Amino acid sequence: MTDSAAVRCQSVPRRLSNPTSRLGPTLENASHLLCCLDFDGTLAPIVDDPATAVMPQATERVLDRLGSSRSITVAIVSGRSVTDLRTRVGSPAILVGNHGLERFDPGPHPPNGQSESNSAGRHAVHPIAAAATPRIETCSGVLETVLDPIPNATVEHKGLTGTVHDRTVPESAVPVCRSLTRDVIERVGDDRVVLTEGARILEFRPAIEWDKGDAVGVLEDGHPPGTVLLYCGDDTTDEDAFRVLSDDDVGIRVGDATPSYASFRVDSPQALVGSLEWLADHGPSLLAS
C-alpha cells in the first residue's frame, strides 16, 4: 500500500485472462506474497442459505498448496465471524472476520491489538467493537422480532456485526424488509451503528472507522519489505480493501464487469480457482527469483 491509493478511482476491471503476463512480473519483483481472499462469492459460490456455503474441494486443495509455501501467506478476509470461518476453512490461514473487526492467527505470533489466548492460536478483537457488542446484539434481537412477519427474512448473529438476509424474500416484500431494517437500526442503533448494503444483505456494525482495508493494512505491516499484496473479493466491503492497494499490488474482483477499485476481474469463484492454481504452480519459484 502507498499514498497513491488515495487517488484511485473505480472503473471496470480488465478480465484476467492471462495470469502469466499479469501476475508474473508482479511476483518477479517481490520476495513474499500476501494473498488475501474474501470468502462468500469469492472462494465459496453464493447460495440461498448462508449456513450451507462451502468451498469446492479444488479450492480447499489450492489454499493448502498456497499456504504450504514459505514465501506465501494466505489470509481469508470475510464479513463472517471468525468462529464461523473456523468451521468452513480447513487450511491454517489467517482469518480476518466481521469485515476486519477481528482476526485469528493460527501461528505462534500474536497480532497487534487486544488479544486473548486460544488453544490453537490467537484471537484479536477491535476493542471498541468488542465494547459495542451488546448494542449490536440488541439490534439483532429487535430485528428478529420486527422482521418475523416477512417470509424468509433472516437475521445472522455474528457478535461484532449482524446481517439481515433477503435473498429468498419474495421480491414484493423486499422494500418493506429493508425499510423496517433501516428504521430499527436508526432507532436502536442510536447513531452508533451503521448499515451497509451487500449482495442481498443489509449489514449493521459499530460506527467505527475500521474496515477490511484497515485490517489488510495491519496484515501487510506485519510482513517484510518486498511483500506484494493480492486481494480477491466480490462485494461492497471488498472495495474498502481494493481502494487501498498500491500500484505494485494486485486486486481481482470476482463477478460481473462492474466498476471497482480492483484492476482485474474473473467471472466466478470457479474461474478464480484457475488463477490461484497458477499462483500455487508458479508463485514460489517466481518470488524466489
Ligand SMILES: O=P(O)(O)OC[C@H]1O[C@H](O[C@H]2O[C@H](CO)[C@@H](O)[C@H](O)[C@H]2O)[C@H](O)[C@@H](O)[C@@H]1O
Ligand atoms: O466478506 P464475505 O466473506 O463475502 O462475507 C459477506 C457476507 O457473506 C455471506 O452472505 C453472502 O453469502 C450468502 C451465502 O452464499 C448469501 O446467501 C448472501 O446473500 C450473501 O450476501 C454471509 O452470510 C454474511 O455474514 C457475510 O457478511
